[in-house]
Amino acid sequence: MLEAGYKKSDDLCNNVCGRASRAVRLRCILRGFDARVLVLLLVGVPALIFGIYLHGQKVTYFLRPLWKSPPKPFNRIPHYHHQNVSMEKLCRLHGWGVRETPRRVFDAVLFNNELDILAIRWNELHPYVSEFVLLESNSTFTGIVKPLFFAENRARFGFAESRLTYGTVGGRFVKGENPFVEESYQRVALDQLIRLAGISDDDLLIMSDTDEIPSAHTINLLRWCDEIPEKLHLQLRNYLYSFEFHLDDKSWRASVHRYRAGKTRYAHYRQSDDLLADSGWHCSFCFRYINDFVFKMKAYSHADRVRFQYFLNPSRIQDKICHGANLFDMLPEEYTFKELIGKLGPIPHSYSAIDLPGHLLQNVDKFKYLLPGNCIRETG
Missing domain, CATH: 3.90.550 (Spore Coat Polysaccharide Biosynthesis Protein SpsA; Chain A)
Structure with missing residues (x-):
């Protein structure tokens, strides 16, 4: 005869104490979690960490006006x-x-x-x-x-x-x-x-x-x-x-x-x-040469900006040059949101070759790559 107040249950998590297997205990622990929350934790959190790894520098630079004051005016x-x-x-x-x-x-x-x-x-x-x-x-x-x-x-x-x-x-x-x-x-x-x-x-x-x-x-x-x-x-x-x-x-x-x-x-x-x-x-x-871009990117004091090896890919560098885009995928280093937002995206093309160094204009055949409309670089 059953005692009063006792209800039959097939719940594995009742009264298992330390006798249950690890699998059973894990099922008990996870029973209270919504499946969508689990997916968010298992997929969303790693994705967030990876996103910060890829774009954390951009976030920092975008928020620069909040944490860095402009220098004294000249x-x-x-x-x-x-x-x-x-x-x-x-x-x-x-x-x-x-x-x-x-x-x-x-x-x-x-x-x-x-x-x-x-x-x-x-x-x-x-x-x-x-x-x-x-x-x-x-x-x-x-x-x-x-x-x-x-x-x-x-x-x-x-x-x-x-x-x-x-x-x-x-x-x-x-x-x-x-x-x-x-x-x-x-x-x-x-x-x-x-x-x-x-x-x-x-x-x-x-x-x-x-x-x-x-x-x-x-x-x-x-x-x-x-x-x-x-x-x-x-x-x-x-x-x-x-x-x-x-x-x-x-x-x-x-x-x-x-x-x-x-x-x-x-x-x-x-x-x-x-x-x-x-x-x-x-x-x-x-x-003049793509190899010189690669060399400087690895050689100068800001070489830490080469955060990924593919930044040094010659075809990528060539594309950045022709579009006036940043080699390091960085945001503008500005001190106000107005100036920062105004500089987002590639640099506009200029078609003016007025008041440039005289030796450059006197030797356009040698230095044509430095003038408007000549973005393709040699690979030597």
Whole structure:
């Protein structure tokens, strides 16, 4: 006879205690879960993690205006120029005096592999530069062994040989080190080479990467004008891949210094609040060969942006070049949502080839790939 209140049950989960098998206990644990919730946990969570892995950087950059404030604004100096206006008049328009004789100018660069851009740069500045100073290393900033590209092609730059101070520095090849440490090490070595080149107090020293090209008339203005700022940044037109893709006018790292022994140090960061408007061109990743794109992507200080191996695929790189799209699938690095949203998507094509470096336009057969409508790159 059954006891009062007892109900028969075939529920496996009742009174199993520790005697049930693992399979039974698992069934008991999962019994209270909805199947859709389980699918969401088993499929949705891994998919979310994978999505963050793929696109987390984009989310971070899109939210940048929330976590990073814009830098202090520059004191922008209007830039006056016309070939028919006297130098005395131009200096006065800028609020500066005029010198009886021009200053000497030293142009110093760390060189990687930008042979065509170096030729365009040095031909642009050649009339006004007293000494070209070039340092190259057998190591990239990321510790990759590299050839001495300039040394191998030195004959190409014979027009500058009489005014050239060239040096090399051995790489340190420290495994796993932050690339900016090697970059800083090479810039210190360039400081020493500049002194060996014979620079003196009040000479002008151009500090900029090879692809940050001051215009000739800008340097001529600064060497003739008196009372210019001791440290002056140059606002450059920012181009990507060629002069077909004008990104913006926000390049400012190039600078010109009135040299002071013991005080002036070669650097590539902000050193002054003064910025001279429209002073040249910054042509980033402006290479003839696809292999050079791959090399730089792995070699420069931001090589961590190559998050996936397929980023280095030649056909992908070619497609990005022709569409003016980002090689690293990154969002614009802006400080306001308005500017960020305004720059989303590929860079618009520009069909203007006005006021570009003279050597480029005088040798269009050599440098056609840098002009509008010529995005296809050679594979050699």
